[in-house]
Amino acid sequence: MTLSKRSIYIISVVILTIALDQISKFWVRINVAAGSQSEIIGQFFTLHNVENEGAFLGMGSELNETLRVILLLILPIVVLGFVLRYIFKDKTLDNWSIFAFSSIIGGGLGNVYDRIIYGSVTDFWxxxxxxxxxxxxxxxxDLSVTTGMIILVFVSFKKKKKVAK
Known part of the structure; x- marks a missing residue:
């Protein structure tokens, strides 16, 4: 089976996103004391080493273990699988949308990996x-997921603008 350039692009963005995420978290776990805070650019930009057992801003960390597994592991894996299937199948997607969805998938998988291996997600910026x-x-x-979502919003507005003309 030969992979198309499009498929190689999708896989490459997902793998690169996961790799950058995992390398940065590995570096923080090794070099930054747990619970610490260091100024990078004054108080404006700081470096931490915090383990987040929940999702965005710690939401869900107080849930019982069964619900946490369902909502923070199983559901994200299913959703990310459907999104991956969608971007491989929908040949009408432009390169920006493919990049955005691939970044979201890579970021999501990076955090899911942490939850499976460590039981929490390392946050640091x-x-x-x-x-x-x-x-x-x-x-x-998180940055990859957010960037992907912002790109999708811009692409959506661009498409609506073209349709309105």
Missing amino acids: HIDLGGPLRTGIFNMA
């Missing part, structure tokens, strides 16, 4: 530009 311009503590997988 925090941005605080004041007021509402502040993040929770996040990692490369």
